[in-house]
Amino acid sequence: MKRKIVFLALMLMPFAYAQEIKQVPQITVSGEGKVKVTPDQATISVSVETKGNVAKDVKKENDTKIDAVLKLIKKMNFASSDFRTQRVSLNPQYDYEKKKTSYNATQTIEIIVRDLNKYDELMDGLVNQGINRIDNVIFQSSKLADYESEARKLAMKEAKHKAEDYVSVLGQKVGKAMTISDNTQSYSPQPVYARFKTMSLAESDAAPRETLAAGEITITANVSVNFILE
Incomplete structure (x- = not known):
């Protein structure tokens, strides 16, 4: 009988504790x-996009422009950890009307600009070296x-x-x-990118x-x- 009473008391203790907490x-x-x-800094993504009818020629042209872009970035003393290749692609595009296949090569570089005073100089240089697409600009601290x-x-x-x-x-x-x-x-x-996506070399020259x-x-x-x- 005593064991039953002790067991019942132990069973009721959690319920009593729960009621006490709720009160x-x-x-x-x-x-x-x-x-x-x-x-005080920004991360930008820029791309070189080239098109043509021969895959290897399109890729070669794209690589040449990217090489110039990377040399510019290094010349401006950006740390190696502050820029990287984000995306590389080579895609066939078939024109059903002309019954012809063309190719589109794209390489995207991501750059961290830790000194915003370099922004304008960098953007001008990138466009001059072949960048024809600025995907986005993200401001950060x-x-x-x-x-x-x-x-x-x-x-x-x-x-x-x-x-x-x-x-x-x-x-x-x-x-x-x-x-x-x-x-x-x-x-x-x-991100801030809407007005940059269609920026051409002529527009960048005319910009303030x-x-x-x-x-x-x-x-x-x-x-x-x-x-x-x-």
Whole structure:
């Protein structure tokens, strides 16, 4: 009989503990932190696209232009880790009306521009060396981790301030945080590329020297915090 009583008591303990937890006054709030910064670097993707009727000739022409592009980048003292071949392709294109196959070769280079003062010079040089497609320009900050940390702290402060606003009229105080959920979405800088895709050599020659408007980027953090009320 004693064993049955002990077993029953042990079975009831988790339920009693759960009821005790549920009775603790709590409040759950969200907080958002935003930090606006001026970008100090950019990542650009540029391509050389060539077309022709003979595959090997098209590829050779493309390789020659890419070679000139890479030499220019090295001449401008970009670190080897700041540029790379992103994509290489050679595709047949069949014209059903002319019953003829042509070829399209494309090579894409990704370049990190850590000094935005070099941007205009680099772009002019790339176009002069054969770049005929600028796919995108993404503005970034070299201190992204620091700004993300600042945004998280601001989000937590806002969450606590919001909780204090809610409970102040009830004569209660905000206690310790029970749970913290990071709801921040991965930071993804917005690309700028629409007006560059169709830029020809003639258009680049006619363009003003100052062609970059980096503006600001916003680093955002979102949290959800569950506080105990005292």
